[in-house]
Amino acid sequence: MAEQITENPPVLTKKDFASDQMVRWCPGCGDYAILSSVQAALPELGYKKEDIVFVSGIGCSSRFPYYMSTYGFHSIHGRAPAVATGVKLANPNLSVWEITGDGDSLAIGGNHFIHALRRNIDINVLLFNNEIYGLTKGQYSPTSKAGLVTKSTPFGVAEGSFNAGELAIGAGGSFFARTIDTNPKLMTKVFVESARYKGTSLIEILQNCVIYNDKTHGEVTNRETADEHQLHLEHGKPMIFGKEKNKGIRLNGLKLEVVTIGENGVTEGDILVHDAHEPDPVLHLMLIRMHGPSFPTALGIIRSVESPTYNDILVQQQVNATKNAKFKTMDELLNSGETWEVK
Ligand SMILES: Cc1ncc(C[n+]2csc(CCOP(=O)(O)OP(=O)(O)O)c2C)c(N)n1
Numbered sequence: 001m002a003e004q005i006t007e008n009p010p011v012l013t014k015k016d017f018a019s020d021q022m023v024r025w026c027p028g029c030g031d032y033a034i035l036s037s038v039q040a041a042l043p044e045l046g047y048k049k050e051d052i053v054f055v056s057g058i059g060c061s062s063r064f065p066y067y068m069s070t071y072g073f074h075s076i077h078g079r080a081p082a083v084a085t086g087v088k089l090a091n092p093n094l095s096v097w098e099i100t101g102d103g104d105s106l107a108i109g110g111n112h113f114i115h116a117l118r119r120n121i122d123i124n125v126l127l128f129n130n131e132i133y134g135l136t137k138g139q140y141s142p143t144s145k146a147g148l149v150t151k152s153t154p155f156g157v158a159e160g161s162f163n164a165g166e167l168a169i170g171a172g173g174s175f176f177a178r179t180i181d182t183n184p185k186l187m188t189k190v191f192v193e194s195a196r197y198k199g200t201s202l203i204e205i206l207q208n209c210v211i212y213n214d215k216t217h218g219e220v221t222n223r224e225t226a227d228e229h230q231l232h233l234e235h236g237k238p239m240i241f242g243k244e245k246n247k248g249i250r251l252n253g254l255k256l257e258v259v260t261i262g263e264n265g266v267t268e269g270d271i272l273v274h275d276a277h278e279p280d281p282v283l284h285l286m287l288i289r290m291h292g293p294s295f296p297t298a299l300g301i302i303r304s305v306e307s308p309t310y311n312d313i314l315v316q317q318q319v320n321a322t323k324n325a326k327f328k329t330m331d332e333l334l335n336s337g338e339t340w341e342v343k
Contacts, residue, residue, distance in 0.1 A: 012043045019069045025060060030181030030207035034128065035067055037187035038097075042070075044192050045095065052095045055084040057109060059101035060135045061128035061207075078109025081116035084123045085310075092311050095195060096123040103133045103141040106162050110142075114171040119310040120199040124191075127164055127202060130209035131216045138212035145216070164204045165288035165302065169281045174307040175201040176288065178299050181208060182221045186232070186299065193301055199309050206297075220297045231296040233287065235304070238271040241296050248272075249290075256286050258295060276304045 017039040025031045042052065052070040056062035058077035065072025075083040084098045098116075105113045105127055116123065132150065133139040139152035143164065147156040168176045175197050179187045187205065194201035206217040215221075220229050227243040239249040246261045248271035259266045278284070284303040291297055327333040 010046075010048055012049065014039045014043060016049065017042050017069050019067050021066045023067050024063065026211050028208075028210040029060070030130065030205075030209070031061055031064075031128065033181045033184055034061075034126070034187065034205055034207065035064065037184045038126070038191055039068070040184070040188045041191035041195070044188075045195050047095045051093065052097070053084075053087050054097045054099060055080050055087060056099040057101070057104035058135070059104045059128075059133070060209075061099055061101045062104060062135075064099040078104055078107070079112060080104070081109065081112040081121075081123075081125075085116065085119075085121050088121055088123055088311050089314060092122070092315055097195075098123055098125045100125065100127055101134065101141075102127065102129045102131060102143040102164070103139075106142040106164065106167070114167065117168050117171040117173040117200050117202065120172075120174060120307050121310040122198050122312070123200055124195050125200060125202045126191075127204045128207045129164060129204050130207045130213055131161075132209050132213035134209045134212060144213075148213075150212070163288065164202070166285065168202045169285050169288065169303070173202055174199050174303065174305040175301075176284070176303045177201070177203045177301045178206070178288075178297070179203060180206045180217065180221050180230075180299065182223070183299075190300065193304075197304055198312075199307055219292050229292055229296050231287075231290070231298050233274045233276070233298055233300040233302060235274055235276040235301065238268060238273050240268070240271060247296075249287075249295075256290065256295070276301050277306070279305050 049070050054065040054068050054070055054072040056065050056074050057080040062074060065074055073083055080098045080100055084096050087094060088096045129143055131141060131143045131145065133141050138150050140148060140150040140157050142162040144150065144157045144161060146160055149156050165176050177190045177194055179190045190203060194203050206220060208214065208217060227241065231239055231241045233239065241247050248259055248261055249256050250259045250270050251272055261268055281303065287298040287302050327336055
């Protein structure tokens, strides 16, 4: 059964989605901008408020459902995918959003996270990636950069870090987008497109924790240098960036490279054109892995490939099983074999 959007959508505004709860995040936390962008995106989707559910795990970001005037569930650490899956299966017409931090989804919840992606259950996963545990006051997480000094790594993080997008592709994920908490316009656009996608949409939001990991995404988000460090991908458009809009991404053998249009005979025709719908994930993976200082960070919808959803398949199985069943009611089933009367 396909997700149904109300036929005569109610006219709702951003304000309608704000709850009466006081928002309790640190002043300057990136979570405020994400909350505001989600509230701005929802009226565009045409759902009734009561058809929307926010499910979170545990962490600062997971306070999110309190601040939404929708249904919500603050669940347990790392297990939001299980709860969100249950909600979607019980009522496939709901718009289900999962809110999670990098510690919540990639450490304790890593297993649940990859299987939600593998199943392609139709939920929207907003992964707030501040590369640190915020709520428990600054221990390192699986996305913390190697060498980072934290409360739990006083001599620096000794191991390599996870890239959420790579993990998603490895798990068979068919939708991956990346945004930044300093660009509400981009966030709102990406949230709308992600919610319209049928399947697990994973949106990694590069989010700043002002207290425990300030400016960890500074190179990407710094407004002065943003043009040089951000590649805004759009399906069907060439991968061009830079202040002068003269830099681009080209394939050289099996690797990507940054080139300047107009130099060394490079023309716009040499620049790769983004195809978010290509089922082969190789190029998407290369875009996901790009990082500074030599490469810009890819933002926007990187991968969006049509793929059957777990919830649709399960509903269809139930419909078929009911249609082909020998017994149509529980009474018929119970009376179908030998029966005895107990006196
Ligand atoms: C079973 C369990 N283990 C550990 C904790 C402690 N704990 C609470 S939140 C958290 C990590 C939160 O970090 P993250 O997911 O990155 O979210 P943020 O607070 O940064 O938004 C941990 C370890 C817990 N609540 N439950």
